[in-house]
Amino acid sequence: MNDAIIQFCSTCKELAGFYCNGCNKIFCQSHADEHRQSLYEQFDWLAVDHDDLVQKLNQTSTIMQRKLPSRRIIDRWEEESIEQIRQTANEARHALMDVFKLHLSQLREKLKLLTDDLNQIYENQEKTFDERNIKQWATDLRNIRQDFLTTPAFTVRIHGNKPVVMPIIKIQPERTYLTPTTPSQKPAGLISIKSSQATNPFEVLFHSTQSQKLIDHPPNSPLQKDDRFHSKSNHVKVLDYGQLIIHDSTNEDASILGLNEYSHGEHRLFFRIEKLPVNEWIFFGIMSKNGTFSQKAYTDPSAHGWTGYNNVYIHGKSMPVLNGYLSNMQVNDFVELTIDCDRETLYLWHSRQMYKNKLPVDRRTCPFPWQLLISCHNANASVRLLPLSIGSIIKLEQDKLNQKMKIKEIEFPNRKDSLTIQKKSSSVEII
Numbered sequence: 001m002n003d004a005i006i007q008f009c010s011t012c013k014e015l016a017g018f019y020c021n022g023c024n025k026i027f028c029q030s031h032a033d034e035h036r037q038s039l040y041e042q043f044d045w046l047a048v049d050h051d052d053l054v055q056k057l058n059q060t061s062t063i064m065q066r067k068l069p070s071r072r073i074i075d076r077w078e079e080e081s082i083e084q085i086r087q088t089a090n091e092a093r094h095a096l097m098d099v100f101k102l103h104l105s106q107l108r109e110k111l112k113l114l115t116d117d118l119n120q121i122y123e124n125q126e127k128t129f130d131e132r133n134i135k136q137w138a139t140d141l142r143n144i145r146q147d148f149l150t151t152p153a154f155t156v157r158i159h160g161n162k163p164v165v166m167p168i169i170k171i172q173p174e175r176t177y178l179t180p181t182t183p184s185q186k187p188a189g190l191i192s193i194k195s196s197q198a199t200n201p202f203e204v205l206f207h208s209t210q211s212q213k214l215i216d217h218p219p220n221s222p223l224q225k226d227d228r229f230h231s232k233s234n235h236v237k238v239l240d241y242g243q244l245i246i247h248d249s250t251n252e253d254a255s256i257l258g259l260n261e262y263s264h265g266e267h268r269l270f271f272r273i274e275k276l277p278v279n280e281w282i283f284f285g286i287m288s289k290n291g292t293f294s295q296k297a298y299t300d301p302s303a304h305g306w307t308g309y310n311n312v313y314i315h316g317k318s319m320p321v322l323n324g325y326l327s328n329m330q331v332n333d334f335v336e337l338t339i340d341c342d343r344e345t346l347y348l349w350h351s352r353q354m355y356k357n358k359l360p361v362d363r364r365t366c367p368f369p370w371q372l373l374i375s376c377h378n379a380n381a382s383v384r385l386l387p388l389s390i391g392s393i394i395k396l397e398q399d400k401l402n403q404k405m406k407i408k409e410i411e412f413p414n415r416k417d418s419l420t421i422q423k424k425s426s427s428v429e430i431i
Contacts, residue, residue: 096154103152107144114140226388227269227372230259233295236376240384244274245374247381255297258372261289264341269372270394271335275382280329281308282383283375284337284348288366298375302366304359305337305373306348312357315365325357334386334394339370 009016009028018032019025027035114137121127228242236247236254245256260267276282283298285305292300298307303316308327311318329335329350338347338356344363349356361370374383 092156096156099154100152107148110140110144114144225260227258227260227267227385229256229374229385231257231293233293233297235295242385244384245376245382246275247376247379249379251377251379253295253375253377255283255293255295255373255375257287257293257297261369261371262286262339262341263368263370266342267339268388269337269339270386270388270390271337272384272386273329273331273333273335273382274384275380276329276331277378277381280327281376281378282329282381283307283313283373284335285313285373286339286346286361286366286370287373289369289371290367296375297373303373304346304361304366306357306359307375312359314359315362328352336394337372339372341368341370 007016007026008014009031010025011031012028014028016026016028018027018029020027020035022039025035117137121129229238229245230242232238232245233253233255235250235252236245236256238245238256242259247254258269271284273282283305284307285298285303287293287297287300287304288302291297291302294300297303298305298313299316301316303313305313306325306327307313307318308329309320310325310327311320312325313319330352334351336347336349340347344361346359346361347356348359376383
């Protein structure tokens, strides 16, 4: 025992021999034992509080069911957004019905004119007519019947000044309750809802969905399954479970095929250009499974698509600036490739274009099944294949940024050079 601290007990004033560093008091033997017993009792209560808190924190479902202010903000935003979408959809349905009623009214008017002509013959037997009149009346009746039996095609364009893309919701801490022990420690505390302030909506979209993976549906599922990069030539590697391709350090041609095979229906594929030199040469398109795959697969007679230098490839042959096509693709662009097997047509769009490029596919040189084809030859060029789950959001961004999305069609000087189907359709714009 240290003689320098032997004094009188703080409780009974007897000679003391024990010093407590916690409360800076000295005690005799008896009161030292009482003080230690008091410390044990405080420790026991602390252990009880600790165990109670552990049990509550482990009850995750109970915590998540609390009606926190932040939770109510999210719930209210959800309800208001759904109501706004439902109201807009109802207005669009009414507008569509009005247009359809107008179509029927026009048919009735045409039929009434024909009825008047026929009634004149019934009512006036002296009125003359011949084979030419009968032929004309039969033609008019056949056209009216055909217009009635054929469901009219309407193009519905959804655009306007109101925002059509839901904001990105981020949860950020506002107050700190714990003192960080290291500079990298993350603060804890209350959370608040804050909208994203990013200037590029497509970049926000990409980073918010970066954790999503490609999905494989069962073989007989009616849902389109995510495509992925599969077969490859030299000078390129496939990474991230088939979602990413990276060209090597050379400037040699390289080609990559998708895994899926397309023979019917419409399929939309989405990409992001992650790295691209200034000369911007990447081929986006298709080739037939029956074609010859190689480093220069884009030159195969079955290859159809678009590439850099403003080139359109048809039957594996380059056609520069065909119908005014301008590639102007850059790093971080989002690219949409639509493969429409039923109409034997391809569409290409990227995130800085105000239009979609349309390219008919000749099945005589490109028979089913079709496969995705990407080709590149620039050192370190990189393209990522995105999951289908973000397709609807990209479509909304298209409608928001491109209020009047146009279609640029490829026109051939000689019609027999392509298999095209012409259809008569009406268009209606809903503003």
